[in-house]
Amino acid sequence: MSLDTFYRDSFVEVDLSAIQYNIHQLQQRLDEKTGVYAVVKADAYGHGDIQVAHAALEAGAEGLAVALLDEAIKLRHAGIDAPILVMGWTRPKDAVVAAEHEIAVTVFQEEWLKEAGLLSFSKSLKVHLKLDTGMGRIGVRSVAEMERILSYMKEENFFSLEALFTHFATADEEGLDYFATQEKRWNELFSHFKRIWPENVEVHTSNSAASMRYPGRLDHYVRFGISMYGLYPSSVVKKERPIDLQPAFSLHSQLIHVKRLEPGESISYGATYRTGNHEWIGTIPLGYADGWIRRLQGMDVLVDGKRQPIVGRICMDQFMIRLDQEYPIGTKVTLIGKQGEQEISADEVADQLETINYEIPCMISNRVPRVFLKDGKTIDIKNSL
Numbered sequence: 001m002s003l004d005t006f007y008r009d010s011f012v013e014v015d016l017s018a019i020q021y022n023i024h025q026l027q028q029r030l031d032e033k034t035g036v037y038a039v040v041k042a043d044a045y046g047h048g049d050i051q052v053a054h055a056a057l058e059a060g061a062e063g064l065a066v067a068l069l070d071e072a073i074k075l076r077h078a079g080i081d082a083p084i085l086v087m088g089w090t091r092p093k094d095a096v097v098a099a100e101h102e103i104a105v106t107v108f109q110e111e112w113l114k115e116a117g118l119l120s121f122s123k124s125l126k127v128h129l130k131l132d133t134g135m136g137r138i139g140v141r142s143v144a145e146m147e148r149i150l151s152y153m154k155e156e157n158f159f160s161l162e163a164l165f166t167h168f169a170t171a172d173e174e175g176l177d178y179f180a181t182q183e184k185r186w187n188e189l190f191s192h193f194k195r196i197w198p199e200n201v202e203v204h205t206s207n208s209a210a211s212m213r214y215p216g217r218l219d220h221y222v223r224f225g226i227s228m229y230g231l232y233p234s235s236v237v238k239k240e241r242p243i244d245l246q247p248a249f250s251l252h253s254q255l256i257h258v259k260r261l262e263p264g265e266s267i268s269y270g271a272t273y274r275t276g277n278h279e280w281i282g283t284i285p286l287g288y289a290d291g292w293i294r295r296l297q298g299m300d301v302l303v304d305g306k307r308q309p310i311v312g313r314i315c316m317d318q319f320m321i322r323l324d325q326e327y328p329i330g331t332k333v334t335l336i337g338k339q340g341e342q343e344i345s346a347d348e349v350a351d352q353l354e355t356i357n358y359e360i361p362c363m364i365s366n367r368v369p370r371v372f373l374k375d376g377k378t379i380d381i382k383n384s385l
């Protein structure tokens with residue numbers, strides 16, 4: 001394998017063994033008939049889609065799910081021949097491209113089928129019918145709509161209905177009422193579906209939260225996203241800890257400059273930080289263009305196994321920290337991940353930004369190379385520049 005290379009001092013480490021561990025943990029909790037689709041949309045939540053897809057399939061995932069047709073085609077071009085579902089909207093005029101690549105698309109509109117039905121297909125199009133049971137995003141909401149779609153699908157033999165699915169809006173929350181409402185709507189729509197469509201189709205309803213908390217659901221497979229990457233979908237699920245997870249994503253850099261400043265000296269744009277005493281200040285070559293956004297000012301990083309605060313404004317490509325002592329240039333700095341006993345988790349960064357952990361790996365831009373580890377060894381590098 002030829003490893004891509006890079007010349008900067010900041011990188012994301014993606015532990016593919018952790019991803020495989022998390023899949024195995026879920027598999028042990030699920031009914032043995034229930035499979036796993038690895039959700040690798042958005043470049044595998046910022047981890048690297050092709051490498052994560054290979055690792056997930058090797059760990060026993062049955063298929064892959066993405067949000068966009070482009071993401072699915074990228075996986076096909078990488079030689080991946082596992083089933084792939086596009087969970088978002090695909091333009092009807094692109095249905096032929098999806099069919100040619102044997103990529104399943106999500107359908108929920110009669111007019112979509114009519115428009116796609118005018119195209120000429122050389123292969124049948126795999127379709128997953130989406131039911132909106134309360135997420136309010138995309139999907140069929142009524143029996144009448146479903147009947148019209150299904151009767152159209154019966155007439156046109158180039159549409160092949162593979163599965164029926166839905167998505168829960170509150171599977172990760174404390175209160176169960178709304179989840180129960182969605183299940184009730186699902187059951188109603190599903191019983192009508194079975195009456196209209198006697199042939200067998202697969203069913204998948206669960207995301208990470210639903211699959212871990214309610215593993216007895218009758219899914220043919222679950223759509224495993226955030227927790228495959230080792231993060232719990234919410235603080236509620238983290239407290240319940242239905243399965244053990246290992247985070248796959250960590251972010252590292254190095255000190256590239258270290259200096260001792262006199263009292264009263266300023267740091268960075270706007271001169272918002274002033275040294276109180278003599279202080280050791282380190283410079284780190286990572287900034288908001290890498291996704292380490294300005295609102296992370298005040299957050300800690302790890303150096304020598306200790307927390308050290310970011311001081312002054314974060315710049316586009318660099319930021320400064322206050323060090324407890326002098327350190328040599330090249331000393332490792334960890335922004336997300338562990339050093340010794342200390343850990344800065346994606347959850348902590350999310351709390352600082354008043355957002356959810358899902359956003360954290362997604363926001364580290366592809367200017368930061370990804371280094372892929374398996375069993376502690378580097379097996380691949382992705383440098384997007």
Ligand SMILES: *Cc1c(COP(=O)(O)O)cnc(C)c1O
Pocket residue numbers: 039041087167206207208209223224225226227233
């Ligand atoms: C993103 C997504 C998932 C994965 O959700 P997680 O909470 O990350 O497990 C599942 N289903 C759909 C429809 C999605 O859009």
